[in-house]
Amino acid sequence: MVFANRLFPSPIAVGWEMWVLGTQANLLPDLGKTLLRAGLAFFIAMALGTALGIVLGRVRWLDRLFSAWLLVGLNLPAIVVAIVLYIWLGLTEVALISAVVINKVPLVVTTIREGVRSFLPAYEELAQALRLSPWRKLLLVFLPQLLPFVLAAARTGLSLIWKIVLVFEVLGSDGGVGYRVSVLFQFFDIGGILAYTGAFILVVLAFEYGLLRPLERRILRWRADPA
Amino acid sequence: MARGPGLSLQIIEKRFPGRPVPVFAGFALDVEPATVLAVLGPSGIGKSTLLRLVAGIDRDFHGTVELDGINAFQAPPPGFVFQDPRLLPWLTVIGNIRAAAPAMSRAAALAALARMGLAGEADAYPHQLSGGMQRRVALARAFAHNARLLLLDEPFVSLDRTLVDDMYRLISRLIGLTSPTVLLVSHQPQDAARLADRVVVLDGRPARIIADLRFPIPAASRTRQVLAAYEHQLGGFAQPGMPLPPA
Numbered sequence: 001m002v003f004a005n006r007l008f009p010s011p012i013a014v015g016w017e018m019w020v021l022g023t024q025a026n027l028l029p030d031l032g033k034t035l036l037r038a039g040l041a042f043f044i045a046m047a048l049g050t051a052l053g054i055v056l057g058r059v060r061w062l063d064r065l066f067s068a069w070l071l072v073g074l075n076l077p078a079i080v081v082a083i084v085l086y087i088w089l090g091l092t093e094v095a096l097i098s099a100v101v102i103n104k105v106p107l108v109v110t111t112i113r114e115g116v117r118s119f120l121p122a123y124e125e126l127a128q129a130l131r132l133s134p135w136r137k138l139l140l141v142f143l144p145q146l147l148p149f150v151l152a153a154a155r156t157g158l159s160l161i162w163k164i165v166l167v168f169e170v171l172g173s174d175g176g177v178g179y180r181v182s183v184l185f186q187f188f189d190i191g192g193i194l195a196y197t198g199a200f201i202l203v204v205l206a207f208e209y210g211l212l213r214p215l216e217r218r219i220l221r222w223r224a225d226p227a
Numbered sequence: 228m229a230r231g232p233g234l235s236l237q238i239i240e241k242r243f244p245g246r247p248v249p250v251f252a253g254f255a256l257d258v259e260p261a262t263v264l265a266v267l268g269p270s271g272i273g274k275s276t277l278l279r280l281v282a283g284i285d286r287d288f289h290g291t292v293e294l295d296g297i298n299a300f301q302a303p304p305p306g307f308v309f310q311d312p313r314l315l316p317w318l319t320v321i322g323n324i325r326a327a328a329p330a331m332s333r334a335a336a337l338a339a340l341a342r343m344g345l346a347g348e349a350d351a352y353p354h355q356l357s358g359g360m361q362r363r364v365a366l367a368r369a370f371a372h373n374a375r376l377l378l379l380d381e382p383f384v385s386l387d388r389t390l391v392d393d394m395y396r397l398i399s400r401l402i403g404l405t406s407p408t409v410l411l412v413s414h415q416p417q418d419a420a421r422l423a424d425r426v427v428v429l430d431g432r433p434a435r436i437i438a439d440l441r442f443p444i445p446a447a448s449r450t451r452q453v454l455a456a457y458e459h460q461l462g463g464f465a466q467p468g469m470p471l472p473p474a
Contacts, residue, residue: 122309122311123313123315125279125284126307126309129284129304129307129309130304130307130327131304136326136329140315140326141315144315144317222318222352222354223354
């Protein structure tokens with residue numbers, strides 16, 4: 001055999017390792033911890049980024065004022081933000097989640113801002129001609145145009161968050177998939193690392209195909225090509 | 228059914244930013260209740276702007292728009308048919324109708340669609356309809372809330388002749404049913420002659436009324452009269468080769 005088994009475990013071996021770690025060790029609590037962090041960071045970043053994106057998309061002078069800051073935010077190395085926050089706030093959940101949010105928000109703001117800028121004035125005119133109340137205008141004209149961009153921001157944002165949460169957990173946390181992978185790395189336990197990675201990927205796929213895509217199909221069913 | 232209101236339009240000045248000459252200055256137009264008024268004129272003269280001012284879409288002007296002596300912007304909304312169908316693509320056909328008339332029941336909306344020959348399309352999305360069907364939905368939407376004022380902005384533009392005839396019939400029937408006051412903007416004299424009780428022709432900048440024709444006579448004869456006035460006033464502005472209807 002060219003490669004040693006220990007470094008290149010078979011899929012069956014990885015699957016077995018996943019089962020053992022899941023039933024007898026900390027795989028599930030670690031996954032839960034990482035998902036909780038990612039979920040919290042995701043919702044905070046989406047809420048904050050959507051609100052800021054709408055404001056910057058609608059108010060031209062604010063957009064001009066903050067566009068340079070947004071550029072800085074988009075290009076700020078994620079690891080620097082995490083290290084600085086860990087120094088300032090200690091190795092805490094708040095520091096970790098804040099670091100993820102700070103890395104994610106500029107991306108959401110940019111996507112939502114572009115979405116708001118792309119709103120068709122024709123529909124605004126229609127809303128005026130129909131004299132829609134602000135609430136009905138929001139429901140019938142504003143949100144439907146915004147939703148495809150919110151979904152795009154959610155998808156790109158999630159892929160970013162999955163990655164950086166793990167990196168930040170490696171850097172400093174007391175549990176979670178990233179933390180456990182870093183521990184397994186100390187022992188060159190490639191089977192364990194791949195088992196954790198596989199479990200994590202399964203969760204991501206379940207989220208994508210079980211939640212995000214059906215939601216997208218439902219929300220965008222009015223399009224000629226919804227998916 | 229209440230007849231359409233009298234419309235009184237006084238535009239002291241309407242100017243677009245960056246344009247040295249106003250579109251309208253010292254412009255006045257009074258329309259009698261339940262009149263179908265067609266506004267004709269070359270492209271860019273301000274016909275659509277006039278409709279947008281009356282509808283309250285553009286309120287950046289000096290002047291007043293009154294319906295039966297009351298500020299038009301405090302009155303119920305007019306029915307508006309844009310040059311394009313302008314349906315909200317994320318709403319179904321019936322959703323588009325009820326967007327204009329939230330109090331309308333589903334049954335009433337279905338009846339309105341049936342009048343347009345769209346009974347089977349209530350739950351379709353706009354992209355699933357042909358261009359002609361989309362126009363009919365737009366028309367149903369404009370009439371959905373029993374608007375007493377109806378604003379039609381080139382409703383026949385870019386439609387083939389068969390569809391234009393369909394639309395004429397539908398609009399004529401709906402106007403006959405509800406007797407609204409109608410402002411129809413067009414650059415086609417035939418449109419005006421077939422539907423209108425009165426035609427005004429705009430020209431110049433700022434725009435002014437250069438012809439004001441009233442037609443207490445049958446539609447076919449109207450067409451000849453409008454064409455003649457139009458060509459005389461604008462020096463052959465009407466489209467070349469346009470067929471004249473029989474006298």
